[in-house]
Amino acid sequence: MTDNQQPSTTPVKGFGWTCSGLLTPRDAANLRRFNAWNIGLALFFAGSTLAIAADLVPNPIGFVLVGLTLVLGIGAIRRYVLFLREADELLRKIQLEAIAIAFGGGIVLMLGWGLLEQLGLPRIEGSLFAAAMLIAWGIGQAVGVRHYAEDVS
């Protein structure tokens, strides 16, 4: 039962472009925290990549940068799991379906491209598959929102 939770159900605009209409204030707050971790991770990853690639840091510090990047990544995952646990149940379902599309799509793309490479197509960096999974995650959310779109009543 949800009697003791009582979040307001006024939709919050401006967050999570595809699911914004589904966000209760609690979901929006959780998503803000998740986004903050993501921004921190992205900035730290970019900085670490540049520093290591340009040989700006000695090896021991490079390992520390990698370790901190991983810590930020784990923190972001934890925030996303907490967001899902507390999310409105339709939003959670849409997110689950989007993750399925992203994860499955990524696997299929990797396997398919692996075969195409054997046929002579150029090799693709693994990070591009990760980017494709993120894009598929966004598409999956849009598909979910559209699927459960409300009828005018």
Add this chain to the structure above:
Amino acid sequence: MKNRLRVLRAERRWSQADLAGHLGVSRQTVNAVETGKYDPSLPLAFGFAKLFDMRIEEIFFPNGDEASGA
């Protein structure tokens, strides 16, 4: 799964947002349940039942079994 939520809500002159507010879910969730696009979790179904002071099977019923719930 079909349901009588729209009728029950109309009887009380509640909007979807009102109903969502009572249950702590988004209005879109209420809409998706009402239109049969989404089957609610058991806790949410109990929430509907408690709110309308009815049993779950009086509100929700399998497709093609509408009469049994009325």
